C-alpha cells in the first residue's frame with residue numbers, strides 16, 4: 001500500500017511527568033487524518049542520513065474526534081536518537097512529517113466483551129485514545145479495567161483523566177501498579193509491584209467473554225502474554241498486544 005505522508009507542525013509541548021512529554025501536532029488546513037483509536041503514525045525525524053534510521057512510530061494518544069490535532073505521549077530514553085531530538089531540539093513550530101495511520105491494535109466496532117487494558121508508561125497512549133473515543137461517541141461497552149504500571153508515583157500518566165473517566169463511564173475502573181515505590185498513596189487504586197499480579201488475581205478464572213489488550217515494551221508484554229495464555233489458559237484470540245520495542 002502506498003503511504004501518505006503528512007506535514008504537520010508542533011503547536012504545543014507539555015511535561016506530563018519528570019521524563020515524559022505530551023506533544024500536540026496540527027495538520028495543515030486542507031488535511032485531515034482519518035484514524036481509529038489505538039492506531040499509530042510513523043514520524044520521519046531529522047536524526048540520521050538513512051531514511052529507515054529516521055523513522056519512529058508513536059501511538060496517537062487522543063480520540064479521533066479532534067480535527068487536525070494529534071497528541072503524542074513520549075518518554076525520554078537516555079541516548080535515544082528520536083527522543084533526544086524531540087525533548088532537546090523540537091519546539092513550537094517544528095515541522096513533523098509522518099505517515100499513517102497504521103496498526104490493527106484497535107477495538108472491535110461492537111464491544112461485546114469485558115476489556116482488560118494492560119500497559120506500562122507511555123503504553124497508556126492508545127488506551128487513552130480508545131477510552132475517550134468510547135465516551136465521546138457514547139459507544140456501548142461492557143466492563144473496562146485499565147491496569148497501568150510505572151516505577152514511582154511521579155511517573156503516573158493521565159491520572160486526573162482516569163479519575164474523570166471512572167466517574168463518567170459506567171463500568172470503567174483502573175488500577176495503578178508502582179514497582180519501585182516504598183510507600184503507596186492513600187488511594188485504593190494503587191498497588192505495590194508490577195502490573196502482573198493484578199490481572200493474575202482478578203481474572204484467574206478463564207472466561208470467554210473477556211479480552212485483554214496489552215501495550216508497552218517487550219519485557220512486560222512477553223510476561224503478560226505468557227501469564228495469560230500459558231499460565232492461566234486464555235485462548236490466543238483473547239490476547240491482543242502492541243509492542244513498542
Ligand SMILES: Cc1cc2nc3c(=O)[nH]c(=O)nc-3n(C[C@H](O)[C@H](O)[C@H](O)COP(=O)(O)OP(=O)(O)OC[C@H]3O[C@@H](n4cnc5c(N)ncnc54)[C@H](O)[C@@H]3O)c2cc1C
Pocket residue numbers: 040056057058059060072073074075077079080081082083084122123125217242243244245
Ligand atoms: C507501534 C509503536 C508505537 C509506539 N508508540 C510510542 C508512544 O506512544 N510513546 C513512546 O514513548 N514510544 C512509543 N514507541 C517507541 C518509539 O517508536 C521509539 O522506539 C522510542 O521513542 C525510542 O526511540 P529513540 O530513537 O529515542 O531510541 P533508539 O535510539 O531507537 O532506542 C534504543 C533502544 O532502546 C529501546 N527502547 C526504547 N524505548 C524504551 C523504553 N522506554 N524502555 C525500554 N527500552 C526502550 C529500543 O527498542 C531500542 O532497542 C512506539 C513504538 C512502536 C513500534
